[in-house]
Ligand code: ADP
């Protein structure tokens with residue numbers, strides 16, 4: 001039996017999708033129009049500037065996925081421009097092999113760029129922030145030094161001639177259109193990725209890595225694909241750059257150029273395509289408006305960056321984000337719809353039980369959990385209570401694979417859960433929320449929830465790049481499911497709102513919606529009622545019972561006695577890492593030690 005409200009949900013999702021997609025495409029269409037008609041109003045010199053802007057954007061579009069979306073500080077990406085420029089030039093000149101036609105040379109350069117993009121990117125899996133930044137700078141230096149030293153091939157300090165693309169791309173405007181076309185394709189491809197489960201996963205890795213892992217996102221595989229793409233387009237940009245310069249020497253590839261690419265993304269705004277695109281155009285054109293400014297360009301970039309970081313941290317994208325400037329209703333009640341849970345979760349197979357046997361873990365001298373037995377059965381809510389520091393979150397982290405227990409075993413239906421393979425938990429349909437909500441603040445509520453369904457997409461990264469049918473099907477499926485999950489937790493009206501504008505209690509429900517996207521067999525909740533009003537706690541209880549009725553086993557870590565005693569089928573009480581009591585709510589309520597130690601009379 002479906003109410004009219006439930007029938008309209010997917011269509012609302014579709015409307016939301018198509019209206020926002022059109023609004024988002026509008027500025028790109030305007031830029032396309034300006035770009036195509038540019039030769040009508042720009043003189044010859046401006047043709048060179050516009051071509052350069054297109055070439056820089058080809059590189060920045062790919063780098064944007066690395067820096068703006070995945071949040072990896074790759075400041076030495078000029079290394080790949082250099083590599084692509086030399087690969088294309090050397091192959092067309094025939095210094096190493098018989099001469100290649102320029103298009104083939106460009107394609108080979110792209111392949112070389114993909115390989116080196118991966119190699120340069122690999123340290124990101126181990127090194128964080130500045131350490132990774134320094135390794136990319138190191139690569140930039142190495143590439144330039146090799147270009148200088150390998151004289152027989154690269155011409156050393158004397159340089160090598162760039163490729164010449166045949167008619168119709170040999171003239172100034174012909175070559176401009178060639179570069180413009182490639183820039184447009186790169187924009188389209190990166191916009192496709194940004195609007196795919198991969199783009200959302202990248203922002204999750206950037207802003208909420210533990211939530212990304214809990215949603216089953218494999219960081220090495222995803223970053224690997226992105227580094228390869230980014231390396232390939234950067235090398236293509238290099239080939240075009242060499243053609244535009246007509247002659248290249250190692251000193252054409254300065255660190256200033258690398259900083260320009262990086263700053264274009266920062267002033268454009270992280271997690272945006274349009275912002276960095278405008279940033280690239282701005283930084284390429286700015287020094288040209290007045291000749292004296294050229295000498296000051298580095299200074300200008302620095303000032304611009306400071307102004308942006310201090311005044312508008314979200315960059316150009318934030319200035320253009322009119323939608324999120326509208327005030328939100330101040331009195332917003334969260335009214336979950338437990339009746340939608342069954343439709344959302346479908347018929348869950350009986351997953352058996354998640355068991356902890358004699359699990360012990362200590363951090364140095366602190367014994368966080370000490371011989372804990374726990375059995376979470378499907379279709380039941382299992383409460384885990386205890387004072388602060390009694391080991392509740394640690395128990396969740398052991399089940400999620402963050403810590404290896406020093407003794408004992410964690411098993412799902414008798415099979416031991418792999419230690420440390422955290423993203424594998426999502427594939428086993430074990431979902432969780434966090435004591436402090438882990439949310440991508442700059443993404444919409446809907447996008448945050450869609451992150452939870454990442455593992456259920458079928459299309460590959462390449463299919464998303466090219467917006468092939470499987471990618472589009474995934475997106476429709478994820479969007480509809482996420483709308484349904486949001487309606488179930490009572491947040492569907494806020495779907496389009498940027499998540500960092502939500503109140504704390506709304507973030508808690510957003511996390512639950514994200515976890516429900518997995519159609520979990522087991523759902524681990526870490527203090528979901530913290531910060532909720534009494535009414536909201538009551539409704540949360542109803543929601544949790546509906547989730548359990550659908551067949552999910554819920555582990556509820558909580559402090560609020562009412563929520564525990566009203567919703568749980570069984571309760572385990574922890575104290576100093578040890579089990580103080582276990583039983584039904586009625587047994588726990590009358591347990592003398594528990595009442596004395598914890599419930600307070
Ligand atoms: P709870 O969630 O019940 O409040 P926790 O599981 O967070 O408690 O913590 C249990 C104990 O383990 C606390 O004494 C805490 O200080 C300690 N602990 C938790 N995580 C770590 C860690 N990564 N390193 C050192 N001590 C930790």
Ligand code: MG
Nearest residue numbers: 392393394435
């Ligand atoms: Mg805790």
